[in-house]
Amino acid sequence: MVSGGRSILYDRGKVSKPLISVLVPVLNEADNILPLYEALEGVMDQVSQRYQFELIFTDNHSDDRTFPILEELAERDGRIRVYPFSRNFGFQRSILAGYLNARGDAVVQIDCGLQDPPEIILKFIEAWEQGYQVVHGVRRSRSEAWLLRKARDLFYSLVDLLSEYLGRIYKQSKKQPLSIVQFSIENGVVADHAAPPGRISAESQSSS
Numbered sequence: 118m119v120s121g122g123r124s125i126l127y128d129r130g131k132v133s134k135p136l137i138s139v140l141v142p143v144l145n146e147a148d149n150i151l152p153l154y155e156a157l158e159g160v161m162d163q164v165s166q167r168y169q170f171e172l173i174f175t176d177n178h179s180d181d182r183t184f185p186i187l188e189e190l191a192e193r194d195g196r197i198r199v200y201p202f203s204r205n206f207g208f209q210r211s212i213l214a215g216y217l218n219a220r221g222d223a224v225v226q227i228d229c230g231l232q233d234p235p236e237i238i239l240k241f242i243e244a245w246e247q248g249y250q251v252v253h254g255v256r257r258s259r260s261e262a263w264l265l266r267k268a269r270d271l272f273y274s275l276v277d278l279l280s281e282y283l284g285r286i287y288k289q290s291k292k293q294p295l296s297i298v299q300f301s302i303e304n305g306v307v308a309d310h311a312a313p314p315g316r317i318s319a320e321s322q323s324s325s
Contacts, residue, residue, distance in 0.1 A: 135223070136169045136221040136222055138170075139170060142215060143176050152231060153230075153231055160235050173219060177202050178201070184201050223304055252303075
């Protein structure tokens with residue numbers, strides 16, 4: 118694990134301001150890390166009077182400059198922690214590693230490629246403040262090939278058959294395909310219960 122020299126150890130419930138963890142799984146995202154970081158800085162600055170943040174990057178064994186860039190950022194910004202994996206363990210385990218190491222009162226998950234606007238996090242926080250424990254984003258349109266869009270529609274049709282909850286979300290739009298995205302906020306208690314016992318960090322490559 119790599120963290121900045123100004124990192125603070127948080128104890129949930131014992132800090133002056135609630136802590137929000139932002140989880141970012143990455144794989145060969147060298148071109149996207151700085152733009153995302155700058156966008157997240159703008160979001161965090163807007164609510165810095167009310168909240169503290171930590172940024173958790175789980176690097177799924179990138180072979181470009183992703184990890185060196187994250188190392189440099191972690192040295193500059195003590196809110197950043199980086200978990201580099203010793204090999205590619207897959208996207209879902211990368212997400213799991215982030216949840217297992219998050220310390221926040223709420224946990225935000227966002228992709229690195231800026232497909233989803235980071236400023237929406239402010240709306241997630243507003244909903245969380247109103248008492249919602251889980252808030253997720255839904256894409257109402259996206260630029261992609263016709264075949265991929267149809268495959269996505271088929272996937273959500275299968276979800277409709279298998280899951281009453283996600284099926285209702287799919288049915289909200291008759292004209293445009295919906296895409297439930299990996300962009301969300303969860304209450305810290307929910308995140309704690311969502312992650313199974315144990316830690317994935319034993320499978321990752323620790324650095325300091």
